[in-house]
Structure formats: C-alpha cells, structure tokens
Amino acid sequence: MISAWTAADVRAAEEPLLAAGEPLMERASFALAVQVLADLRARRRHVRGARVALLVGAGNNGGDTLHAGAVLARRGVAVTAVLTSDRVHAGGLVALRGAGGTVVDLAATPERTGAVADDAAGADVVLDGLLGIGARGALRGLAGDLVSALVSRCAVGVKSAGSERSEPADFTPTAPGGGRERERGPWVVAVDLPSGIGVDDGTLPGPVLAADRTVTFGAAKPGLLLPPAARVVGAVTVVDIGLDPAGPPAVRRLEPADVGAYWPVPGPADHKYTRGVVGLVAGTATYPGAAVLAASAAVRTGTGMVRYRGSDPVARAVLAARPEVVTATGRVQSWVVGPGIPTTRDRDDPADDGQHDRGRGGLAVAAGNLPGTSYGPVPAVVDAGGLPLLAESNPPWFVLTPHAGELAGLLRSRGEDVHRDDVEAAPLHWARRAHELTGATVLLKGGVTLVVGPDGAWAQADAPGWLATAGAGDVLAGILGTMLAARSEEIVAGPALAAEVAAGAVLVHGLAAERANPGGPVAALDVAAAVPATVAGLLEQRR
Numbered sequence: 307m308i309s310a311w312t313a314a315d316v317r318a319a320e321e322p323l324l325a326a327g328e329p330l331m332e333r334a335s336f337a338l339a340v341q342v343l344a345d346l347r348a349r350r351r352h353v354r355g356a357r358v359a360l361l362v363g364a365g366n367n368g369g370d371t372l373h374a375g376a377v378l379a380r381r382g383v384a385v386t387a388v389l390t391s392d393r394v395h396a397g398g399l400v401a402l403r404g405a406g407g408t409v410v411d412l413a414a415t416p417e418r419t420g421a422v423a424d425d426a427a428g429a430d431v432v433l434d435g436l437l438g439i440g441a442r443g444a445l446r447g448l449a450g451d452l453v454s455a456l457v458s459r460c461a462v463g464v465k466s467a468g469s470e471r472s473e474p475a476d477f478t479p480t481a482p483g484g485g486r487e488r489e490r491g492p493w494v495v496a497v498d499l500p501s502g503i504g505v506d507d508g509t510l511p512g513p514v515l516a517a518d519r520t521v522t523f524g525a526a527k528p529g530l531l532l533p534p535a536a537r538v539v540g541a542v543t544v545v546d547i548g549l550d551p552a553g554p555p556a557v558r559r560l561e562p563a564d565v566g567a568y569w570p571v572p573g574p575a576d577h578k579y580t581r582g583v584v585g586l587v588a589g590t591a592t593y594p595g596a597a598v599l600a601a602s603a604a605v606r607t608g609t610g611m612v613r614y615r616g617s618d619p620v621a622r623a624v625l626a627a628r629p630e631v632v633t634a635t636g637r638v639q640s641w642v643v644g645p646g647i648p649t650t651r652d653r654d655d656p657a658d659d660g661q662h663d664r665g666r667g668g669l670a671v672a673a674g675n676l677p678g679t680s681y682g683p684v685p686a687v688v689d690a691g692g693l694p695l696l697a698e699s700n701p702p703w704f705v706l707t708p709h710a711g712e713l714a715g716l717l718r719s720r721g722e723d724v725h726r727d728d729v730e731a732a733p734l735h736w737a738r739r740a741h742e743l744t745g746a747t748v749l750l751k752g753g754v755t756l757v758v759g760p761d762g763a764w765a766q767a768d769a770p771g772w773l774a775t776a777g778a779g780d781v782l783a784g785i786l787g788t789m790l791a792a793r794s795e796e797i798v799a800g801p802a803l804a805a806e807v808a809a810g811a812v813l814v815h816g817l818a819a820e821r822a823n824p825g826g827p828v829a830a831l832d833v834a835a836a837v838p839a840t841v842a843g844l845l846e847q848r849r
C-alpha cells in the first residue's frame with residue numbers, strides 16, 4: 307500500500323528530527339542526486355559533460371535542489387541554477403558555487419526569462435525545485451513565468467508513468483500502457499513534487515511542468531496520488547529520510563499484493579450461500595447490455611450466485627450470456643442497483659421497465675429499512691440510474707459509483723451549484739462533499755478513480771486509458787457487487803471497510819483491462835472475461 311500524508315503532517319514529523327539536528331536536507335538532496343545520476347546513465351552513456359538545469363525557488367525545496375546540483379557538479383555534470391527569487395537557500399548556493407556550478411539570477415534580470423527557458427529546454431535534465439510542501443496556490447511571479455515558458459518550449463503533455471519499478475518505495479502513479487508523451491526535450495525530475503500542484507488536494511491551479519520522475523522526501527504527498535495532478539508526476543520515488551508521520555494517511559493506494567492478501571478463498575466448508583449472493587437490478591429494454599455486463603462481471607469475480615431482477619426480455623438476454631444467473635427471489639448479501647436503468651425519478655417513464663421500484667426495494671433491504679425481514683442490512687453498489695433512487699441519508703456501506711457528470715448531477719440534486727468540469731478540477735473536494743451529503747461511500751470513476759469513505763480517501767490508478775469504453779462501468783459494478791457480498795457482514799459491522807473493498811475492486815477492474823489485451827483496445831465484456839485470471843494472479847502473489 308502507498309500512503310500519503312499532508313504537508314502539515316510531514317512538517318510535524320520533521321520538527322523533532324530537525325530539533326535533534328538530523329541532517330534531513332543532506333539526506334534528501336543526496337538521494338535526489340543519486341537518482342538523477344541513475345537517470346542520466348540510463349539516458350546517455352556518460353554522466354560527465356551532461357547538462358542539468360536547476361529551477362530554484364525561495365524555500366528549502368530550492369535548497370534541496372542546489373545541494374543536489376552540487377553533488378552532480380562534483381561528478382562532472384555541467385550544472386546551471388536559475389534563481390527565480392531574490393531569496394535563496396544560502397547554504398545550497400554556497401555548495402553549488404563551491405562545486406563549480408553556474409548561477410543565473412533571473413530575479414535580477416527577468417527580461418531574460420525567454421532566453422533562460424530556451425537554455426533549460428536544451429539541457430539533458432531539468433530539476434524542478436521551485437516549490438515543495440510550502441506551495442500555496444498557482445505558481446506566481448517569475449517562477450510561474452519561467453514554467454509557462456518552459457511548458458511551451460518542451461511541448462509538455464500530461465504525462466504517463468515511467469517503467470521503473472525496481473525499489474519497493476517506487477510506484478508508477480499513472481496507468482500502464484502510457485509512454486513518455488514528450489519525445490524531445492529534457493528529462494524532468496520534480497523535487498519533492500511538481501511545483502504548482504495542490505500538495506494536499508491534487509488540483510492543478512496554474513502552470514505546472516509535467517515530470518518524468520518525482521523524487522519525494524519522507525513520504526508521498528496526497529497530490530502525487532490524486533487526480534488531476536497524478537497525471538503530471540511521472541514515476542514516483544519515495545526517499546526515506548527517517549520521517550515517521552503520525553496519524554492515518556490522508557490518501558492511500560492499494561497495490562496488487564494488498565488485494566491478493568485479503569481476497570476470500572473458499573474452503574471445504576463453504577457453499578454458494580456462504581460465498582455471497584449478489585442481487586442485481588440492472589438493464590432495461592433500452593439498455594439490456596448493462597445487465598449482461600454487470601452479471602457477467604459478478605459471476606466472473608467469483609460470486610456464489612447472481613440473482614437477477616428485471617423484465618423478462620432482459621432476463622432472457624442475461625441468461626443467454628450467463629446461464630449461471632438465477633431469477634428467483636431470495637436472500638442476497640449485496641445489492642447492485644442502477645446499471646442501464648433510466649436516470650429519471652419518473653415511475654411512469656415507459657423506459658423504466660419497473661426497475662425503479664425493484665431498485666428502491668433492494669436499497670430499502672440493503673439499508674436495513676424493512677423490519678420483519680431477515681434480509682438486511684447488506685452492502686449495496688448504487689450506479690447510474692440507481693443514484694436518483696437514494697434516500698436523503700444513506701448508510702456508509704452503500705457505495706455510489708458515479709463518473710464526474712453523474713456526481714455533479716447528484717450534488718446538484720442536493721443543492722450544490724456544480725458541473726462536470728468543477729468535479730474534474732477538484733475531484734477530492736467533490737467526492738468528499740458527496741460523502742458528507744449522502745452518508746454513503748463515494749467511488750468517483752475516472753482515469754484515476756477516487757474512493758471516499760468514513761475513514762479517508764483512496765486513489766487508484768491501475769487502468770489503461772483503453773478502459774474508457776461504454777459498459778466498463780457496468781463491469782466495475784458487477785466486480786464490486788461480488789467483492790462486497792463476500793464480506794457483507796464484516797462491512798456492515800465496520801463500514802470503513804467498504805471503501806477499501808471498493809478500492810480493491812477498482813484495482814481488479816484496471817488490472818483485468820490490462821490483462822484483456824495488454825497495450826491495446828479492450829471491450830467491456832472482455833474485461834469481465836479477464837477477471838478470473840486477474841484474481842488468480844493476485845492470489846499467486848500471496849503464496
């Protein structure tokens with residue numbers, strides 16, 4: 307698992323170590339220099355004679371960068387530091403000069419910004435040391451001008467991860483299948499984090515130089531995991547400088563081994579009912595495919611049984627694809643409500659096929675609102691057309707699975723003035739708001755999928771962009787339904803678990819998409835078909 311702590315938590319963890327005289331900046335800058343040397347060796351035969359440009363801000367982030375530059379200069383690298391402020395880390399500047407580095411004081415000659423950017427764009431490596439955890443808002447002043455000039459020269463796109471994954475502390479925060487979008491221009495290494503991202507919320511409030519690698523100190527920061535900033539961090543290396551942040555992490559990300567470790571494996575005493583039964587209210591005559599996809603995914607993920615609820619023609623389509631599905635009513639351990647049913651609340655909608663009533667019934671059972679039956683409460687997945695069926699207040703074992711547009715609609719129905727673009731710009735904020743307003747766990751789908759529950763946030767980046775295809779969300783609903791059903795009682799007793807299981811479902815979904823056709827397009831049903839082998843692969847890791 308990768309855990310990220312806020313800037314305040316990292317500062318609090320640094321304080322006692324600094325008071326005890328621990329050389330944190332030396333550790334950080336040396337590790338940074340070692341990583342840059344390794345990157346240089348991987349990209350060109352000789353380190354000696356390589357050109358490295360340092361972008362240096364006013365604070366300690368600039369200090370780290372200058373000290374790392376001094377180490378590089380002593381190895382024969384031609385290092386030029388560009389100072390963007392009249393304040394600069396004095397010790398770092400002395401070290402760089404002492405090692406033979408060159409200094410350009412852009413603060414004294416701002417008219418040279420264009421020429422300096424041209425120069426930096428021609429370097430082998432650029433170290434972005436403008437802002438670290440002291441960043442507030444969009445990059446301002448000269449630092450902002452310099453980054454804007456560099457972005458236009460380097461044709462910086464939103465980046466995908468590098469391929470290195472050698473150290474346990476490394477992670478590749480964006481999905482597989484991507485490559486370096488910037489074919490020309492320098493290799494960009496962000497110092498602690500790409501300057502200008504929202505450190506704690508992952509927003510992109512202004513210009514940011516997309517990194518090929520981020521070397522981050524002490525612990526990952528939330529902005530490195532969260533969308534949209536997760537797209538500009540490249541491969542992330544966490545350097546251990548001896549910090550031990552207190553309290554729970556602000557954002558977490560599951561890795562495959564985490565999901566394999568808790569996957570329930572049936573034993574000799576199990577039967578289909580102990581494994582968990584999924585009740586599925588999905589699909590209408592207009593969208594029968596959603597029911598087929600969700601049912602297929604639930605079956606493929608290893609449910610004990612799927613009970614399908616819907617009109618006869620749709621049930622026939624489901625059974626034609628998955629003869630394992632039953633249509634008889636009975637007890638279920640999780641409900642999946644909403645894929646392929648209309649998003650209006652209108653009971654008389656002819657396209658509704660009676661699914662709204664079935665969905666409301668399922669959700670009432672799942673919430674435990676039907677006294678006199680022994681059928682609830684149980685977890686529920688509420689997707690697409692299920693979202694307008696929610697009550698005012700919902701239990702946290704309900705997992706809502708909107709994409710950005712659906713989340714905006716849900717929030718508007720609860721009085722917020724918000725649109726899809728707002729959700730995409732600040733996904734953590736709006737997913738948290740939806741959790742507060744509904745009470746439910748919120749899974750916000752996207753290239754990086756967020757899950758917010760009572761116990762914090764999870765950010766998963768396991769899926770290739772190819773997964774953005776019609777029906778992929780229905781498949782996720784089925785996978786999640788099975789995973790919730792398998793741990794139904796545990797989740798109702800401790801609903802913070804719903805978010806972790808939901809993050810696990812997102813991981814399985816993303817890995818299955820990659821497995822379905824590595825590096826190429828996938829169809830939603832093929833993603834469902836790849837789930838059994840994906841789960842077997844996760845289980846193999848725990849042997």
Ligand SMILES: NC(=O)C1=CN([C@@H]2O[C@H](COP(=O)(O)OP(=O)(O)OC[C@H]3O[C@@H](n4cnc5c(N)ncnc54)[C@H](OP(=O)(O)O)[C@@H]3O)[C@@H](O)[C@H]2O)[C@@H](O)CC1
Nearest residue numbers: 330331364365366367437438439440441442444445446498
């Ligand atoms: N503590 C330690 O020993 C260790 C710390 N470490 C390193 O220190 C980093 C944190 O250093 P830091 O606290 O000095 O903050 P930092 O991010 O460099 O920037 C502050 C400066 O930026 C300015 N500024 C702010 N926002 C801005 C904006 N939008 N646009 C433009 N300018 C803006 C702000 O100006 P002000 O707002 O005060 O006018 C202030 O001058 C951390 O990320 C890690 O790299 C490691 O070495 C490990 C040991």
Ligand SMILES: Nc1ncnc2c1ncn2[C@@H]1O[C@H](COP(=O)(O)OP(=O)(O)O)[C@@H](O)[C@H]1O
Nearest residue numbers: 751752753769770771773774776777778779780
């Ligand atoms: N750029 C992307 N990279 C990876 N996965 C993505 C990307 N865009 C969307 N996805 C995933 O694809 C799925 C699409 O779901 P959804 O929008 O509900 O589609 P549908 O309603 O057609 O099933 C979600 O799981 C989402 O996280």
Ligand SMILES: [K+]
Nearest residue numbers: 434437497499
């Ligand atoms: K930085």
